Amino acid sequence: MDIYERLYKIYPNKNVRNRVEHIQIIRDEDIERFKNLNLIASFQPIFTLEKELTLKRVGERRIKDTYRFRTFLEKGIKVIFNSDTPFGAATLKNKEGKDFNGFEPLLGIHCAVNDINLNKGENVTVKQAVECYTKNAAYANYMENIYGTLERGKYADFVVLEEDIFNINTEQIKDVEIFMTVIDGEVGYIK
Structure with a gap:
């Protein structure tokens, strides 16, 4: 943030969409700075599964500063x-009893919406999690006019799930299967 503050003094255009990757740990006093700099926060929700590693590296006293999804x-x-990289995924099994590989967005949504984070109360709604993976990600990449939501004039890139993740027990989200993928209006996969 210090670097961004210096850069913005030289180049005051705050309409750029700079982001901080792996914003897993941040102090309260820096969150307001983050907002004032108009930075985008990039989180990897599956990292919340790495509880032992997080405690070992961060320590109990700093857990309150980790994975601040809801606060942001x-x-x-x-x-x-x-x-990101599939760390932590092997701590959960899918419904067939196999390890997740860690790249599954539904596993990330599961981690973001369920209160499995060591920093309790930072979970978000299913709608918020889906938007963080879709609408907000398109915005961060200056592509909100063509991706991120299903609207006329945008690329028709989407998945059809076997269950409605907005209307099931959130603990089941990680086990929902993909029925179909559509890329630019063309079926790419069908079960």
Whole structure:
């Protein structure tokens, strides 16, 4: 943030969409700075599964500063989710008893909406999590006019799920299967 502050003094255009990747740990006093700099927060929700590693590296006293999904959204900061490297995924099994590979967006949504985070109370709604993976991610990449939502004139890139993740127990989201993928209006996969 210090670097962004210096850069913005030289180049005051705050209409750029700079982001901070892996904003997993942040102090309260820096969240307001983050917002004032109009930065985008990029989180990897599956990292919340790495509880032992997080405790070992961060320590109990700093857990309150980790994975602040809800806090960032409540402060009006643009948040995006992504899968990154599949760390932590092996701590959960899918419904067939196999390890997740970690890149599954539904696993990330599961992690973001259920209160499995060591920093309790930072979970978000299913709608917020989906928007962080879709609408907000398109915005962060200057592509909100062609991706991120299903609207006339945009690329028809979407998945059809076997269950409605907005109307099931959130603990089941990680096990929902993809029925179909559509890319630019063409079926790419069908079960």
